Amino acid sequence: MKQERKRILIIYTGGTIGMMKTRHGYAPQKEKFHQLLDAIPELKAEGMPDWEVVDMDPLLDSSNITVREWNTIGTMIAGNYDRFDGFVILHGTDTMAYTASALSFTLRNNSKPVILTGSQIPLCEIRNDARDNLITAMQVAADDRVHEVCLYFGGKLLRGNRSIKYSADDLIAFESPNFQPLAEVGIEIRYNFPALLPACKETFSLQTLKSVPIGVIKVFPGIQFELFDSIMTERLKGIVIETFGAGNIPGSSDALLPIIRKASENGTIIIVCSQCPHGTVALGAYETSEALRNAGAVSGYDITTEAAVAKLYYLFSCGLEEKEIRSRMEQSLRGEITI
CATH class of the missing domain: 3.40.50.40 (Rossmann fold)
Structure with missing residues (x-):
């Protein structure tokens, strides 16, 4: 019997990965980014999950992400939690570690993979890190062995609330200084199973955040x-x-x-x-x-x-x-x- 494909929801928040060149510098352009996604053959290959894309409105440079956007992303996940097997959040790198940390707390009793990723070079450029980051994040999001909020970037899967942005211009932009990677990606995805959180058996819920001082x-x-x-x-x-x-x-x-x-x-x-x-x-x-x-x-x-x-x-x-x-x-x- 042919195994049913996993279903992944891609939440596009903005950030470098989906930006296009404009007269005023790089800026997010939703329609063109969707066209670029549709043109990636690997995302439709055998063995890849089925996926849908929803866009945060407005799309933002991650330096403009606030508690309000954390709640928006959390609400998108909660509203689709039963419909999808995993989630990929495309996010700018500057505050990705903050968003990953926030979601790790607000998504109570989460037992599904929620993978944040992005890129240092936009997908629209010929040479970029966006394609590999996205494809691998999709594969991890479809894996039953991951039950937490993670950040995938540059060949490493990190616990979201253990990650920090380490470099502004290297393709390996994030580190987890006091906790080992959850997985390292080479020819294969090598999971560090003792480091992974177990699936939670309690009922999932969302705790929205108040913008306290x-x-x-x-x-x-x-x-x-x-x-x-x-x-x-x-x-x-x-x-x-x-x-x-x-x-x-x-x-x-x-x-x-x-x-x-x-x-x-x-x-x-x-x-x-x-x-x-x-x-x-x-x-x-x-x-x-x-x-x-x-x-x-x-x-x-x-x-x-x-x-x-x-x-x-x-x-x-x-x-x-x-x-x-x-x-x-x-x-x-x-x-x-x-x-």
Whole structure:
């Protein structure tokens, strides 16, 4: 008996992969991009899944993607969840890791492959990375062994909430600094089965996100923390602090710790991440980081800034109490941190 083809929904959000040359530079053009897709013979070859395309409106450069677009993409997936076996999201590279992280949290109890991909060179160009990224993403999206939100790019399948954009001009643009790739692609797709999340047996649902006020502060030598005092109000719900090394801050500054205490007393959740791509935050390992813990900060361990921001949005949108949010930020919900 001939095996029935899997059905994949391609969600086109914009980004370099579908852009065309215009007088004002590259810009997305929906109709021409659809024509280019239809002209790729491999997408209709035996062994490939059946597919449909839906477009986000308007199509956006990924630098313009916001919480609203994360909700739009999530709603598109949720509305078609029972009709398709997998999903491929074509997205610009600049904020792809943020979107992948956000979807990993908002798609609750997801057991289907949701693969984000894009390209550094548009599909319209003769030499491009768009074609191979798209074809492989489609094959992964049709694979029953993947049950999570992933990012595929340049021969590597990464957990979405573990990925970061590493290069602006290399064809291998993304890395997963603290977690091994879920698959590496050469002649064959070689899956790292122990790293894959198992299928969830609970009922799928979508948690839309609220656009709550969240900030990011990157510590640098000579930083004047007192400049941030004015933003530490009750309105600020969460803040991610990118510290040195394992969670260290300048020991000579007396301004930061009172600001963090003030923010914590206002109900603001302070998450400590490391500026180092590799390694983990260990609050208390050094005297300069123990002060952060005592002031009310929460360890992000080896979470990326992208995932920390998305996770804060998600937990606040769930309507949880401050104590519960603080606790869950130090727990792995979707494989985003190593405890």
